[in-house]
Amino acid sequence: MAVKNCFGHPVTALGAIALCCFLILGCSQPAPGPKPGAEPAEKEEGSASIPGPSEKTNEEAAILVLEEEPVVVDADGALPLKKDLLSDGSFEVWSANAPVGWKVSLAGSVIESSKVLHGIASAELKPNPDTFTTVEMLCPQDFSGRRIRALAKGLASEADKLVFSVLYRVGDEDKYSARNHSGGGEWETMRVEFIVPEDAKPGSVRLRIGLRPGSESSAFVDDVKLFVIE
Numbered sequence: 001m002a003v004k005n006c007f008g009h010p011v012t013a014l015g016a017i018a019l020c021c022f023l024i025l026g027c028s029q030p031a032p033g034p035k036p037g038a039e040p041a042e043k044e045e046g047s048a049s050i051p052g053p054s055e056k057t058n059e060e061a062a063i064l065v066l067e068e069e070p071v072v073v074d075a076d077g078a079l080p081l082k083k084d085l086l087s088d089g090s091f092e093v094w095s096a097n098a099p100v101g102w103k104v105s106l107a108g109s110v111i112e113s114s115k116v117l118h119g120i121a122s123a124e125l126k127p128n129p130d131t132f133t134t135v136e137m138l139c140p141q142d143f144s145g146r147r148i149r150a151l152a153k154g155l156a157s158e159a160d161k162l163v164f165s166v167l168y169r170v171g172d173e174d175k176y177s178a179r180n181h182s183g184g185g186e187w188e189t190m191r192v193e194f195i196v197p198e199d200a201k202p203g204s205v206r207l208r209i210g211l212r213p214g215s216e217s218s219a220f221v222d223d224v225k226l227f228v229i230e
């Protein structure tokens with residue numbers, strides 16, 4: 001079947017399915033590929049933006065995030081590629097009024113909800129007039145130098161009140177990349193993707209979903225996932 005991917009390379013039927021899923025996730029988010037003959041704009045190795053010879057096949061495959069595909073282990077054998085690294089990003093397991101594996105900002109501020117996108121439970125973030133309501137998870141892996149992609153499904157009815165952030169620490173300073181919810185009252189994917197700096201402290205990456213102070217209504221989050229892309 002003469003299906004080609006966005007790099008112009010032939011792909012298999014399974015690859016085509018993976019490519020479709022990737023496009024749904026937002027093929028436009030990663031840096032667009034350079035023009036033919038142009039030098040790569042970024043210097044990092046294995047960049048998905050670099051159109052490539054045959055040895056780039058694995059890197060190209062790595063950006064097609066599809067859990068059903070066989071897991072690929074990186075060169076060091078330390079981090080699986082294309083595999084969701086979270087054990088319960090769907091907020092299915094709760095204990096002591098908090099989602100297991102997650103830390104909530106204030107007891108009772110994040111509660112189990114049946115308003116779900118996947119499974120039987122989600123997390124409801126209740127508004128607070130004075131402070132952020134947050135639920136966050138610390139990731140123990142060393143992601144320094146790696147491109148990570150974090151996805152969270154959010155439901156909010158006020159624009160830019162629900163925020164999905166990925167934080168990491170450099171020296172004594174917290175850095176982050178974040179995405180706001182549009183507030184359209186529908187489930188939507190909040191996606192954060194970036195290359196964790198080489199000098200980021202290992203084990204310092206945190207996923208945080210927060211509802212800004214002064215929000216008028218609850219927001220909901222479900223189906224959080226974290227992938228190493230490269």
Ligand SMILES: [Ca+2]
Nearest residue numbers: 090118119121
């Ligand atoms: Ca769920």
